Amino acid sequence: MVKSGASSGNKGWSRIAPALNRMFSARPRFSTGREFVPYVKHAVARRQVLLKSAEKYGTPQYALDEDILVQRARLFRDSFRKHVKRSRFLYAFKSNDLPYMIRKLKSEGFDADVASMFELMLALKLGFRRIIFTAPVKSAEEIDFAVRNADRVVLNVDNLDEIDSIIAAVARLRPKAKVRISFRIRPEGKTGWSKFGLSAAELKRAVKKVLAQSSLVWYGVHFHSSWNSTPEAHVANIRMLGSILRSGFRQSDLFGLGFVDIGGGFLAEGSGTVFSATGKGSLLAAASAAGGSRSALLDRICVDDVDGIDVFASAICDAFRKHITLPLGRPDIELWAEPGRFISSVPTCILFKVVSVRDGKVFVDGGINLVGSASFEYEFFPVVNLSRPLLKMRRSVIYGPLCDPDDRWGNHCFGRECRKGDVLAVLHQGAYAFSTAWRWQRPVAAYVAFSGKTIRLVKHEESFSQRYAGCRF
Ligand SMILES: Cc1ncc(COP(=O)(O)O)c(C=O)c1O
Known part of the structure; x- marks a missing residue:
């Protein structure tokens, strides 16, 4: 037991001690692998198409199951629409910017959430008509481009300096459409200051500046909190926003307000x-x-408990009515959400081939450059030996080819002992993997999409000339 305030006057320690005690007494829920069997079964059921894809297009490759993508997009949309008819869904490009996949989401009625010039250009190229542009820093070039496309883009303002830049750009470019402005609010949570968004006090100043401009409309408010396994943070943020809007503004200020955007941050199950x-x-x-x-x-796996999206939707929509539309007397205000990970993670797996087995360790032909982080040091995703599958998890340390000791896909595999030539699938690799891939040592792999038995190559592997395009030799 760690004693609070162990040494006199040591306030820092006395604050940490209760947290340490909580950590020590926590009882981890260890997994034997059973919790992941439904996902493994799903992959095994698609084994023939995945093996064929590996053979035809080579490994490593990203493989997207289009049917699952559509299922998840509909599940998300329908879960919210059931409670709030006036809800919209803006897919977060940053989680996976594969154009083929985004087009599919567009056809399911999704709008676009972008965070940079390239994402904005992609959204426009794909024909999106409702785009929200959110980033803590927007360059002058990005602001100009968004203002020029004001009929399709809502600028989600992050800080007071940005408003001045927008006002200057509008005066210079004189767009035909009014520029729709939303404000990202910084949730006043336990973590204190963050680099994102405006405080409640700053919001008042920001709104005043916007309302003074006839070419701008205050159109929305926004927050985002990441990595939620329950709807608690979303509900707390909606409550906070409701209180800011009710106490800080007159009805006339809120006249143009068209939406409250609750961001993304809905964890996907299966990790x-x-x-x-x-x-x-x-x-x-x-x-x-x-x-x-x-x-x-230390290598054992703990199960992540994540509430179903129906639980999120029901709690969030209740809070939206209770704190926003009812007290403001504004049933016309829309609920916007920006899911990324929930939609994109589960439908994609990465396929590898075993290149060698030595000292009981397995070496595959794809590295963590494909996901752009050493996340497998702390996260677990099921790995399935598609060549010789089993619904049982066994210890098997799997290394990639990079010159980096952290280039590892974990310590477990569902399948018989791996042999040279086996094809492995790392499941649920669609979010923050292709979009965050490193350009380190190896090419960005090909992306394949399949539906039933039909397989399509939707992005080929990066070539030598693409890698070094623009370089002087
Ligand atoms: C503003 C904003 N919206 C949406 C998202 C998507 O979050 P997620 O992929 O966790 O749903 C992010 C992720 O960082 C974000 O910053």
Whole structure:
């Protein structure tokens, strides 16, 4: 037991001690793999098409299951629409900017959430008519481009300086359409200051500036909080926004307000956390490192509990009515959401081929450059041996080809012992993988999309000339 305030006057320590005690007494929910079997079964049911795709288009490759993508998009949309008819869904391009996939989401009625010039250009090229542009820093070039396309783009303002830049751009470019402005609000949560958004006090000043311009309309308010396994943060943020809007503004100020945007941050199911990355696990990891050994316990997988999207939708829509539309007397205000990960993660897997097995370790032909982070050090996603599958998880350390010891896909595999030539699938790799891939050592892999038995190559592997385009030799 760690004593609070152990040494006199040490306030920092007394604040940390209760948290340490909580961490020590936490009981991790270890997985035997059973929780992931439904996802493994799903992959095994698509084994023939995945093996064919690996053979035809080579490995490594990203493989998108179009049917699952559409199912998830509809599930998300219908879960919210059931409660709030006036709801809209703007897919967060940053989670996966594969044009073929985005076009599919557009045909399911999704609008666009973009965060940079390229994403904005892509949204316009794909024909989106409702685009929200959110970024903590927007360049002068990006602001000009958004203003020129004001009939299709809502500028989600992050800070007071940005408004001045927009006002200057509008005066210079004189767009035909009024420029629709939304404000990103910084949730006043436990974590204190963050680089994103305006405080409640800043919002008042920002709104005043916008209302003074006849070429601008105050059209929306927005927040985003990441990594939510329950709707708690969204509900708290809606409550906070409702209170700001009710107490800080007159009805006439809110005249043009068309939407409240609750951002993204809806975790997808079907992943786990490596024990060493949990609170208790990291304490034990530090202790075992100090003792010069590493226990296998640290590599065990903890199950991530995530509420279903219906639970999120019901709680969020209740809060939206209770804190926004009813008290403001404004049933016309729309609810906007910007899901990324929930939609894009589950439908894509990455396919590899086993190149060698040595000292009981498996080496595959694709590295973590394909996901752009060493996330498998702390996150778990099921890996399936498609050549010889089993619905049982066994220990199998899987390394990639990069010159980096962290280039690892985890320590477990569903399948018989891997052999050279086996094809493996790492499941649920559609979010923050292709869009965040590193240009390090290896090309960005091909992307394939399949529906039933039909397979299409929707992005070919990066070539040598594409990699070095524009370089002087
Ligand atoms: C403003 C904004 N909207 C939406 C998203 C998408 O979040 P997620 O992929 O977790 O749903 C993000 C992610 O960082 C974001 O910053």
